[in-house]
Amino acid sequence: MKKISGGVCAAKGFKANGVHCGIRKNKDKLDLALITCDTPCAAAGVYTKNKVKGAPLTVTKTNISDGIAQAVICNSGNANTCNADGIEKAQMMCDLVQKHTSIKASDVIVASTGVIGEVLNMQPISDGMQGLVNGLSTDGSPNAAKAIMTTDRVMKEIAYSFELDGKECHIGGIAKGSGMINPNMATLLCFVTTDVNISSEMLDLALGKVVKDTLNMVCIDGDTSTNDMLTILSSSLAGNEKITDKGKGFNEFCKCLKKILTYLAKEIAKDGEGATKLLECKVVKAKNIKSAKSIAQSVISSSLVKAAMFASDANWGRILCAIGYTDEKFDVSKIDVDLKSRVGMIRVCENGAGVPFDESVATKILSEDEVSIIVTCNCGGAKATAWGCDLTYEYVRINADYRT
Amino acid sequence: MKKISGGVCAAKGFKANGVHCGIRKNKDKLDLALITCDTPCAAAGVYTKNKVKGAPLTVTKTNISDGIAQAVICNSGNANTCNADGIEKAQMMCDLVQKHTSIKASDVIVASTGVIGEVLNMQPISDGMQGLVNGLSTDGSPNAAKAIMTTDRVMKEIAYSFELDGKECHIGGIAKGSGMINPNMATLLCFVTTDVNISSEMLDLALGKVVKDTLNMVCIDGDTSTNDMLTILSSSLAGNEKITDKGKGFNEFCKCLKKILTYLAKEIAKDGEGATKLLECKVVKAKNIKSAKSIAQSVISSSLVKAAMFASDANWGRILCAIGYTDEKFDVSKIDVDLKSRVGMIRVCENGAGVPFDESVATKILSEDEVSIIVTCNCGGAKATAWGCDLTYEYVRINADYRT
Numbered sequence: 001m002k003k004i005s006g007g008v009c010a011a012k013g014f015k016a017n018g019v020h021c022g023i024r025k026n027k028d029k030l031d032l033a034l035i036t037c038d039t040p041c042a043a044a045g046v047y048t049k050n051k052v053k054g055a056p057l058t059v060t061k062t063n064i065s066d067g068i069a070q071a072v073i074c075n076s077g078n079a080n081t082c083n084a085d086g087i088e089k090a091q092m093m094c095d096l097v098q099k100h101t102s103i104k105a106s107d108v109i110v111a112s113t114g115v116i117g118e119v120l121n122m123q124p125i126s127d128g129m130q131g132l133v134n135g136l137s138t139d140g141s142p143n144a145a146k147a148i149m150t151t152d153r154v155m156k157e158i159a160y161s162f163e164l165d166g167k168e169c170h171i172g173g174i175a176k177g178s179g180m181i182n183p184n185m186a187t188l189l190c191f192v193t194t195d196v197n198i199s200s201e202m203l204d205l206a207l208g209k210v211v212k213d214t215l216n217m218v219c220i221d222g223d224t225s226t227n228d229m230l231t232i233l234s235s236s237l238a239g240n241e242k243i244t245d246k247g248k249g250f251n252e253f254c255k256c257l258k259k260i261l262t263y264l265a266k267e268i269a270k271d272g273e274g275a276t277k278l279l280e281c282k283v284v285k286a287k288n289i290k291s292a293k294s295i296a297q298s299v300i301s302s303s304l305v306k307a308a309m310f311a312s313d314a315n316w317g318r319i320l321c322a323i324g325y326t327d328e329k330f331d332v333s334k335i336d337v338d339l340k341s342r343v344g345m346i347r348v349c350e351n352g353a354g355v356p357f358d359e360s361v362a363t364k365i366l367s368e369d370e371v372s373i374i375v376t377c378n379c380g381g382a383k384a385t386a387w388g389c390d391l392t393y394e395y396v397r398i399n400a401d402y403r404t
Numbered sequence: 405m406k407k408i409s410g411g412v413c414a415a416k417g418f419k420a421n422g423v424h425c426g427i428r429k430n431k432d433k434l435d436l437a438l439i440t441c442d443t444p445c446a447a448a449g450v451y452t453k454n455k456v457k458g459a460p461l462t463v464t465k466t467n468i469s470d471g472i473a474q475a476v477i478c479n480s481g482n483a484n485t486c487n488a489d490g491i492e493k494a495q496m497m498c499d500l501v502q503k504h505t506s507i508k509a510s511d512v513i514v515a516s517t518g519v520i521g522e523v524l525n526m527q528p529i530s531d532g533m534q535g536l537v538n539g540l541s542t543d544g545s546p547n548a549a550k551a552i553m554t555t556d557r558v559m560k561e562i563a564y565s566f567e568l569d570g571k572e573c574h575i576g577g578i579a580k581g582s583g584m585i586n587p588n589m590a591t592l593l594c595f596v597t598t599d600v601n602i603s604s605e606m607l608d609l610a611l612g613k614v615v616k617d618t619l620n621m622v623c624i625d626g627d628t629s630t631n632d633m634l635t636i637l638s639s640s641l642a643g644n645e646k647i648t649d650k651g652k653g654f655n656e657f658c659k660c661l662k663k664i665l666t667y668l669a670k671e672i673a674k675d676g677e678g679a680t681k682l683l684e685c686k687v688v689k690a691k692n693i694k695s696a697k698s699i700a701q702s703v704i705s706s707s708l709v710k711a712a713m714f715a716s717d718a719n720w721g722r723i724l725c726a727i728g729y730t731d732e733k734f735d736v737s738k739i740d741v742d743l744k745s746r747v748g749m750i751r752v753c754e755n756g757a758g759v760p761f762d763e764s765v766a767t768k769i770l771s772e773d774e775v776s777i778i779v780t781c782n783c784g785g786a787k788a789t790a791w792g793c794d795l796t797y798e799y800v801r802i803n804a805d806y807r808t
Binding site for chain 1: 455457630714719724727729736796
């Protein structure tokens with residue numbers, strides 16, 4: 001498996017672009033993204049579990065229900081959610097893709113992100129479409145990645161290649177994150193493309209399997225968005241023998257997909273609203289996977305742990321506290337906690353109680369921009385990892401200012 | 405029912421005091437509280453549901469298991485939690501009460517609040533006990549209320565009188581809140597005293613019934629503490645006919661207890677770490693109570709709603725979003741949202757979609773220090789209220805600085 005450039009255009013058959021069409025007031029911010037494929041693709045998606053769903057999700061679910069799609073259109077700046085005319089507008093976005101390309105409206109994945117409850121102005125989208133389509137290219141992934149950003153500070157893009165049946169295959173993805181991000185969801189906005197020859201059923205299975213350990217293990221603020229969506233399109237142009245069951249090919253594909261989605265999950269966590277550092281909570285020797293996941297998510301979601309990490313303060317009592325309010329069964333008196341970063345590792349809690357440690361060493365470890373909290377349950381063999389970020393003044397500033 | 409002064413000393417038979425004994429470094433901060441009664445009391449308690457429990461809770465549960473107690477001792481500055489010698493130290497605190505008063509160690513309720521995982525130094529407590537006991541008086545409630553505070557900015561104290569069988573009865577309470585506060589718990593630290601003649605069984609029943617709609621509906625930060633505890637002591641000196649069943653007397657008692665705990669719940673929410681305003685979410689016309697409570701708690705707990713309220717920003721989309729990620733069943737297209745404060749009320753969402761409203765009026769309403777979010781579900785007759793506060797820079801500062 002090899003990291004390559006190209007993002008969502010790394011796989012054969014895909015082009016992308018992103019433009020500023022005018023939904024967002026700031027002219028420097030791109031706000032409309034398009035990804036297209038030369039051929040109809042096998043397609044699969046997972047969606048927010050929030051009961052208040054963005055209109056684009058409803059339209060996308062319908063369009064993708066036959067397992068086929070050929071394009072993704074996505075705007076930022078307006079979520080097109082909680083609007084009486086939301087579905088109509090989302091449908092219009094698909095129609096615009098059809099009008100300006102040879103792709104059928106019913107093969108378009110449509111997504112929106114931004115403010116909830118403001119009527120989406122179609123004029124800028126309609127006006128911007130020709131330019132958006134004209135600019136489609138195999139170099140367009142960065143622009144598409146930029147156009148789906150909201151409060152994100154960096155664009156998130158990745159691609160890997162790997163071999164199947166002697167053929168070079170590719171998977172690439174772009175994502176946006178930042179706020180309204182919580183594990184109790186399908187995911188945030190993430191678009192993945194591949195040229196692996198795979199049935200839409202197996203694509204669906206792979207996505208469901210991999211998302212559980214990657215994007216669903218990210219928590220920024222506990223707010224599950226109304227518009228989260230992760231879709232994957234496969235052009236099937238790599239030339240490998242078609243994957244139709246859970247054999248070796250499927251496993252290889254899942255392995256690479258996991259690499260892609262893990263990278264994007266960590267990038268999203270690191271770029272959480274106001275974050276100064278990436279937090280990782282690794283739970284090991286847990287009773288079972290469910291328990292390991294639940295504990296990892298609880299620690300990574302705790303406002304108090306997050307605030308302590310912002311201050312590089314080894315306040316491990318808050319970690320124990322967050323473990324304690326999960327629904328899981330464990331023996332508190334067996335729990336060990338270590339803090340780790342690239343400069344070292346330190347044990348702060350053993351058998352559920354504090355151990356003497358050098359505060360200055362702990363502070364040095366926690367001052368790095370990527371920090372791991374390792375929770376050893378000593379009651380089984382299961383493990384899980386969750387990702388998040390610290391809680392900072394900046395999170396409050398961003399979210400106090402966002403709409404007005 | 406009449407609001408009166410006296411706090412936990414309003415009821416007949418009770419004395420209280422609070423001193424600075426030296427657990428906390430700042431000499432201006434009281435850190436050791438004692439409440440005693442002239443007679444053994446009927447007693448009941450509810451405790452945190454966090455699986456990591458403070459050692460004092462274990463000792464208190466044992467001491468209160470016979471339904472009798474006569475004193476409360478509580479220190480701030482150290483939670484006496486996650487320490488190998490925690491139970492031993494908590495027991496020593498009870499022994500110290502016995503040593504300096506005529507009250508049996510096994511009739512003492514012991515509580516601690518503060519940093520988790522630091523060994524409790526008994527010396528200051530032992531040294532401070534005689535002064536603490538010497539200062540016990542019927543005017544001592546404010547000092548006791550101050551001595552249990554951690555990051556609280558104001559002390560929380562209340563008392564009411566009411567009549568039963570022609571006898572004047574009293575209930576009073578003190579509480580501390582601020583951080584690590586979440587509805588999924590018994591409660592924070594709250595000590596209630598009364599002189600109502602009531603069996604410990606009915607006291608237990610009343611406490612369980614009333615806490616559900618009061619302290620358990622407060623959410624500051626989603627972190628359920630390891631040390632939360634609410635206890636009630638009854639001296640039975642009011643002279644009313646003993647309450648032994650769910651008759652009129654019991655109902656009157658519950659009504660007054662609800663008044664006390666509602667007041668303390670709101671005070672705790674208003675004084676949430678870093679809060680600039682009290683938020684209240686009233687859910688009405690919900691399918692059932694469970695659904696109403698769950699929606700109210702979800703809205704009041706949302707970081708994004710809380711940050712918007714800090715900015716007095718009528719970002720109702722975030723309210724809908726928070727309603728949407730509850731597990732409850734409702735029809736989004738029937739939900740109305742109003743924002744209200746003492747200066748007025750404004751509708752911002754009707755039938756699940758935005759309605760035009762005057763932003764300047766909304767900002768004026770939200771700029772008050774007590775704000776209500778009213779969610780009308782239009783799918784039943786149940787209602788519930790939850791209390792919380794806004795999310796501010798100050799919350800982050802307090803929690804980043806707390807330990808170091």
